[in-house]
Amino acid sequence: MSNIEQTLSIIKPDAVERNLDQQIKTIFKNKGFKILKEKKLRLEKSEAEQFYKVHETKPFYNDLCEYLSSGTIVVMVLEKENAIKSNRNLMGATDPSKAEEGTIRRQFGKSIDKNSVHGSDSLENAKIEIDFFFKTS
Numbered sequence: 001m002s003n004i005e006q007t008l009s010i011i012k013p014d015a016v017e018r019n020l021d022q023q024i025k026t027i028f029k030n031k032g033f034k035i036l037k038e039k040k041l042r043l044e045k046s047e048a049e050q051f052y053k054v055h056e057t058k059p060f061y062n063d064l065c066e067y068l069s070s071g072t073i074v075v076m077v078l079e080k081e082n083a084i085k086s087n088r089n090l091m092g093a094t095d096p097s098k099a100e101e102g103t104i105r106r107q108f109g110k111s112i113d114k115n116s117v118h119g120s121d122s123l124e125n126a127k128i129e130i131d132f133f134f135k136t137s
Contacts, residue, residue: 005083006036007120008129013071014114016040023075024104024117028078031090037134038076045069051132054125060113067113075133085124087119 009028011021025035043051048065055061079085092103096115099106109115120126 004018005077005081005123005126006077006079006130007083007126008118008133009076009078009087009120010068010118011065011074011076012114012116012118013073014074014110015116016074018108020108020116024108025074025076027063027090027104028076028087031080031086033078033080033083033087036077036079038074039133040072040074042072042100043069051116051129063113077130082122082124088121091117091119 015021015024021040025038028035045065047055048068050059051068052064055064061089078087090104092099092105092109094105094115095112096105096109099109104117105115108117120129
C-alpha cells in the first residue's frame with residue numbers, strides 16, 4: 001500500500017542568500033521528491049509569527065520569527081511516499097553540528113538558527129503549513 005504524502009519545505013534566508021536554493025532542490029529531486037509547487041517570497045515579521053505560532057511559548061520564538069523574515073525564502077510543496085519522515089531524515093538534526101553526514105543541514109547549515117531548511121513535522125502540520133503559503137481559497 002503506497003503512502004504518498006505532501007510536506008512543506010522552506011529553504012531559509014541563509015541558504016537563499018548563499019544561492020543554494022537550486023542545489024537544495026536538486027537534492028530533493030535526486031531523493032525522489034516531486035516539487036509540486038514552489039515560490040520565492042519574503043515574509044513580514046507578523047507573517048513569520050503567524051507561521052511559527054506553534055512555537056510561541058518557546059524561548060527561541062522571537063529569534064526564529066526575526067530570522068525567517070530577514071530575507072528571501074523558497075517555499076515548496078514536496079510529494080513522495082512517506083514524504084514527512086523522508087524529508088526530516090534528509091534535512092538532519094536541527095543543530096547542523098549534530099546532523100548526520102549527507103544531510104542538508106550538515107552540508108549547508110551554519111547554526112541551530114541558520115540551519116538552511118524547514119520541513120513539516122507531521123501530516124497535520126504539513127496541511128496547515130501548505131495552506132499557509134498556498135491557500136487555494
